[in-house]
Amino acid sequence: MNIKEASEKTGVSSAAIRYYEKESLIPAIDRTPVGNRDIDDRIIRRIRFVTQMRSAGMSVENLRRYIQLFDAQEDNTKEQKALLQEQLAVMEEKRDDLQAAIDHLNYKLNHFYDHMEATEEELRALEREHADKVAKQTDDDWGQY
Amino acid sequence: MNIKEASEKTGVSSAAIRYYEKESLIPAIDRTPVGNRDIDDRIIRRIRFVTQMRSAGMSVENLRRYIQLFDAQEDNTKEQKALLQEQLAVMEEKRDDLQAAIDHLNYKLNHFYDHMEATEEELRALEREHADKVAKQTDDDWGQY
DNA sequence: ACTTGCCTTGAAGTACACATGAAGGTTTAA
DNA sequence: TTAAACCTTCATGTGTACTTCAAGGCAAGT
Known part of the structure; x- marks a missing residue:
């Protein structure tokens, strides 16, 4: 092609x-x-x-x-391992930042539903989400956002 | 400060x-x-x-x-929701890409151990990791990497 | 009085990851 | 045979997210 x-x-x-x-x-x-x-x-x-x-x-x-x-x-396994593990650490940190941000966004979205237009069913479903508790945990770090 | x-x-x-x-x-x-x-x-x-x-x-x-x-x-909740959900989708996709890449790196690292210097104990510990099966699943997409 | 070391604003410079443009070649179709 | 629609390489332009520079102010120490 x-x-x-x-x-x-x-x-x-x-x-x-x-x-x-x-x-x-x-x-x-x-x-x-x-x-x-x-x-x-x-x-x-x-x-x-x-x-x-x-x-x-x-x-x-x-x-x-x-x-x-x-x-x-070539037989450069030591550098390979070092580079890959370095990269792995960077990526895991990014993933964790990302997950925290996702959780926080979900939490905020839940609040919108809460204040605006959610039915009771939607609300309760959302409250059960993992996102909720994690977002609460990170509130200390994130202040009002 | x-x-x-x-x-x-x-x-x-x-x-x-x-x-x-x-x-x-x-x-x-x-x-x-x-x-x-x-x-x-x-x-x-x-x-x-x-x-x-x-x-x-x-x-x-x-x-x-x-x-x-x-x-x-102001009462701009519709746009707020739209923007947040849009952003959420982007971030979830990024997270998934990242997780796939992490799994794959772990898989590759396991292979290094396998071929190079791993003890049998290390190997078996690594084999049990979640990373392994996911990396295998994505091999079709990723070819030799 | 003067150097050190922090600060300010505003302008200009830089690095990365492409995007775009110029000049030209090939193939298909009217 | 002329235009359309691809392609090539090489050079230059662009947007983002800062960084660095220039010119100067303030406060403490010698």
Whole structure:
């Protein structure tokens, strides 16, 4: 498939796909005899992988380092482990921030229902959510938000 | 406390704190008679809130809109709900991407142990992790990564 | 009096992650 | 054969989120 189809399939712009290839976030893409990129499902999967990691907050540079570790055949396992665990810690912290924010938003949404237009059933359903107690726990940190 | 102490307390640079105030991500900060910012714990909490939301991937503009909804006393609940739910969806997607990436990293780390230096005990402990089965589920999407 | 060290505002600079534009090539279709 | 609709590379532009710089004020210590 050409780059436009790949773009439509992944939601990543053609320019971004070229950029990812240049930055080695995806492997070198085969060209047709005339020089156009010929993108297969393996590349599509890697584009999706990159999209997820980027969306999850990993920088292009870190992502490239991460990927290069897997492309390299050298015996660099100590650095691999160190990098991966470092990255893991960063991502877990982000996930926790995100979860706290999600819980807090849910809590706020519940309050809207409470004050505005919720039926009693909706309210009670919402009160049972995990979000509620966690949001209350974080109120000390977050003040009025 | 002055801005430098606040910076040290929050890990946010003085310049960034000024920027946040300018962009209304935090409220207007009181000044001392001579014009210096006098930062109290309420502001510290809000700086931390901003840091978490930013780290979680919310843009400055969205964050400002979110905060302004709570500062406003007008009856704009429909827009509030819409914005919050929109933001909630974005954040949940990010969280899921992040969790998938975390699971995958854990899976890869387990493989390193497997091939390199793990004791049998470490290996079996790791095999029991939740990460393992989820990573396997996502292998179809992620190819060799 | 002067250096140190904090602060202020406003303007300008920087890094990242692409987006856009220029100049040109190929293929399909009227 | 001429236009449309893709594609290529390389260069430059753009938006975001700060960072850094410039010019100066205030307060304490020597």
